[in-house]
Amino acid sequence: MAQADAADIAPEMQTERNGRLTTADGTPLKAALRRAERRRKFAAFLLVTPLLAFILAFFVFPIAQMMWRSVDNPQVVRALPQTLEALEDWDGETLPSEEVFAALHADFMADVGRPRAEQVMGPLAVRLNYELSAARSAITRTSRQVADFQPPYRDEFLDAHRLWDNIELWRVIEREGRPLTSAYYVAALDREFDSDGNIVLRDENRRIYVQLFIRTILMSAAITFLTFALGFPIAYYLSILPTRYANLLMIAVLLPFWTSLLVRTSAWIVLLQQQGVINSALVAMGIIGDDGRFSMIYNMTGTIVAMTHILLPFMVLPLYSVMRTIPPSYLRAAKSLGARPSTAFRRVYFPQTLPGIGAGGVLVFIISIGYYITPALVGGQSGRMISNEIARHMQQSLNWGLAAALGTMLLVGVLVLYWLFNRLVGTDSLKFG
Amino acid sequence: MALPSYATTGDKIWYYTFRVICFAIFFFLLAPILVMIPLSFNAQPFFSFTREMMTLNPDGYSLRWYQDFLGSDSWMRSIRNSFIIGIAATVLATTLGTLAALGLSRSEMPFKGAIMAIMISPMIVPLIISAAGMFFFFSQIGISGTYLGVVLAHAALGTPFVIITVTATLVGFDQSLIRAAASLGASPTRTFFKITMPLILPGVISGALFAFITSFDEIVIVLFVAGPEQRTIPREMWSGIREDISPTILAVASVMVALSVLLLVVIELLRRRSERLRGLTPG
Numbered sequence: 175m176a177q178a179d180a181a182d183i184a185p186e187m188q189t190e191r192n193g194r195l196t197t198a199d200g201t202p203l204k205a206a207l208r209r210a211e212r213r214r215k216f217a218a219f220l221l222v223t224p225l226l227a228f229i230l231a232f233f234v235f236p237i238a239q240m241m242w243r244s245v246d247n248p249q250v251v252r253a254l255p256q257t258l259e260a261l262e263d264w265d266g267e268t269l270p271s272e273e274v275f276a277a278l279h280a281d282f283m284a285d286v287g288r289p290r291a292e293q294v295m296g297p298l299a300v301r302l303n304y305e306l307s308a309a310r311s312a313i314t315r316t317s318r319q320v321a322d323f324q325p326p327y328r329d330e331f332l333d334a335h336r337l338w339d340n341i342e343l344w345r346v347i348e349r350e351g352r353p354l355t356s357a358y359y360v361a362a363l364d365r366e367f368d369s370d371g372n373i374v375l376r377d378e379n380r381r382i383y384v385q386l387f388i389r390t391i392l393m394s395a396a397i398t399f400l401t402f403a404l405g406f407p408i409a410y411y412l413s414i415l416p417t418r419y420a421n422l423l424m425i426a427v428l429l430p431f432w433t434s435l436l437v438r439t440s441a442w443i444v445l446l447q448q449q450g451v452i453n454s455a456l457v458a459m460g461i462i463g464d465d466g467r468f469s470m471i472y473n474m475t476g477t478i479v480a481m482t483h484i485l486l487p488f489m490v491l492p493l494y495s496v497m498r499t500i501p502p503s504y505l506r507a508a509k510s511l512g513a514r515p516s517t518a519f520r521r522v523y524f525p526q527t528l529p530g531i532g533a534g535g536v537l538v539f540i541i542s543i544g545y546y547i548t549p550a551l552v553g554g555q556s557g558r559m560i561s562n563e564i565a566r567h568m569q570q571s572l573n574w575g576l577a578a579a580l581g582t583m584l585l586v587g588v589l590v591l592y593w594l595f596n597r598l599v600g601t602d603s604l605k606f607g
Numbered sequence: 608m609a610l611p612s613y614a615t616t617g618d619k620i621w622y623y624t625f626r627v628i629c630f631a632i633f634f635f636l637l638a639p640i641l642v643m644i645p646l647s648f649n650a651q652p653f654f655s656f657t658r659e660m661m662t663l664n665p666d667g668y669s670l671r672w673y674q675d676f677l678g679s680d681s682w683m684r685s686i687r688n689s690f691i692i693g694i695a696a697t698v699l700a701t702t703l704g705t706l707a708a709l710g711l712s713r714s715e716m717p718f719k720g721a722i723m724a725i726m727i728s729p730m731i732v733p734l735i736i737s738a739a740g741m742f743f744f745f746s747q748i749g750i751s752g753t754y755l756g757v758v759l760a761h762a763a764l765g766t767p768f769v770i771i772t773v774t775a776t777l778v779g780f781d782q783s784l785i786r787a788a789a790s791l792g793a794s795p796t797r798t799f800f801k802i803t804m805p806l807i808l809p810g811v812i813s814g815a816l817f818a819f820i821t822s823f824d825e826i827v828i829v830l831f832v833a834g835p836e837q838r839t840i841p842r843e844m845w846s847g848i849r850e851d852i853s854p855t856i857l858a859v860a861s862v863m864v865a866l867s868v869l870l871l872v873v874i875e876l877l878r879r880r881s882e883r884l885r886g887l888t889p890g
Contacts, residue, residue, distance in 0.1 A: 215716070218715055228762075228766075232744075233729055434863045440860055441640055551848055551849070561733065565735060588733055
């Protein structure tokens with residue numbers, strides 16, 4: 175059937191040998207078509223390749239590598255290979271035998287011989303210290319004295335630092351003596367290993383991250399709700415105005431959208447701080463006393479206000495583009511059929527805006543959940559979000575494994591949300607400006 | 608939309624209340640940005656309106672913060688850095704992004720969904736995560752604290768915008784024009800520069816503008832990847848806010864607001880031109 179059609183359209187095609195269609199040079203038509211298609215596919219792919227390679231190399235790969243850090247655990251394996259081997263027969267209950275301590279001594283001595291840049295005891299000390307405080311001092315002090323140790327090594331080690339007498343240290347060495355670890359995730363969930371190796375909740379005063387995740391989610395939800403509450407009326411108003419006026423008023427939405435993030439954040443500092451515009455105006459008007467100035471910034475209020483302002487355009491723009499497409503005659507029809515304005519709005523208009531609310535809501539939520547700059551500048555202590563904690567571990571405490579674990583959890587959350595968003599509304603509804 | 612003549616009192620009340628609410632929200636959007644402009648002319652180092660300013664006494668106003676800004680080496684260097692990095696990142700992002708958009712909008716493109724997802728990802732992933740990843744990777748390959756590193760990072764962040772805007776322009780693109788050019792004997796390169804490029808140019812330019820703004824306004828990557836030599840305007844503002852917040856920040860901010868107004872106008876003009884070319888709105 176298809177062959178007959180093709181022959182009608184292209185009479186210059188020749189039917190040869192076993193009755194198959196061929197092109198002028200004798201190749202079968204099907205093969206020639208397939209080749210042409212492959213060539214076009216290849217050409218299209220060739221256009222995409224440079225960017226794809228670039229994004230994979232400089233964006234996807236670095237992030238994958240960072241995620242890998244959250245389970246990568248090379249320090250103990252690299253520093254104590256002989257000790258770990260000797261520990262294989264250890265019962266886990268009593269202090270290890272002299273044999274283990276001799277292996278430990280050999281591992282320490284091996285490190286003494288290495289050039290400074292390749293030494294592994296420093297990273298080991300840092301790594302063990304995450305699991306057991308005081309481990310750092312045990313390792314560094316022992317490193318200084320180890321060259322003078324004489325057998326039996328066990329007593330020498332116990333003399334150098336009392337932590338070597340602690341079964342817990344040995345359990346940590348055995349547990350973390352594997353190339354992969356779950357320890358960073360355990361810590362990121364406010365849990366730790368107890369002395370039997372079970373995962374248990376940390377002491378109340380050392381629980382930080384779960385609470386921070388919850389706070390981040392709650393703050394993002396509050397910001398999303400506020401942008402919705404403020405964005406819905408103005409998007410509606412813009413959508414019922416004649417285009418000329420709507421475009422003019424749109425400037426009020428677009429100007430903040432295009433203004434630098436740091437400019438908008440500093441604007442809120444200027445407005446909200448204790449000596450700022452709002453407080454000074456209130457004092458000048460005699461509404462509050464000079465010592466009664468509100469603290470509206472460097473706390474959660476400041477973060478929420480500033481972020482609502484910064485993210486409001488991301489809610490208004492998708493809402494507006496959806497509302498523009500809703501014919502006003504629907505509302506009139508509902509009213510003419512006897513619906514009260516509130517019923518008409520609730521049952522006819524509002525349901526049609528849901529795609530816009532979904533798009534704007536998820537957009538604002540995704541952006542705010544990973545926000546860093548504004549909470550860092552105006553958040554103070556109570557307005558901190560999870561990104562600030564990631565940045566702190568990256569730059570100050572240098573616990574990169576924990577930063578990677580927190581980052582991976584945040585990233586997975588955002589990707590799941592984005593995936594849901596795509597299922598619900600599709601990326602096509604993302605428009606800028 | 609005016610009130611109909613049969614509106615009840617309740618309708619009228621609601622009509623005006625709604626407008627008051629809307630204008631209050633517009634005020635909330637604009638006021639914080641606009642309030643900085645008069646304050647940047649404050650003669651005193653305060654963040655509030657002085658009595659002299661309120662009475663429009665010329666002594667209450669001065670250009671000292673603008674002098675501070677224009678006379679400071681570090682601010683001037685940050686402006687230069689922002690433009691160097693922004694322009695280089697834009698050129699890279701626009702070139703790669705336009706090529707990729709051309710490929711992605713062809714119907715025979717294989718694995719379109721997956722490739723699109725990878726290319727859009729820099730827009731979705733929280734900046735702190737991108738910054739963390741690049742921080743490790745760039746120091747491993749030795750481009751941490753170099754212009755190259757910041758430019759590559761910013762180009763990666765800018766490409767999704769180029770892809771989205773150029774793909775959107777290509778949706779309305781009439782493919783038969785390319786066939787017509789080819790049938791008249793034009794080579795693919797010639798077809799691209801003579802036919803395709805002029806038609807998709809508004810999309811490319813607005814994509815480039817987005818990429819430039821992304822780089823120009825970006826701070827998280829700069830905080831993690833850039834060295835002291837590559838401090839950009841947002842980076843300088845960041846330390847200005849964190850260390851000693853002086854009204855110089857307001858002078859800088861006012862200049863930046865002026866820049867965004869300019870940008871807003873350019874984008875609006877481009878949008879209108881593009882709609883006219885595609886016949887969406889009559890001339």
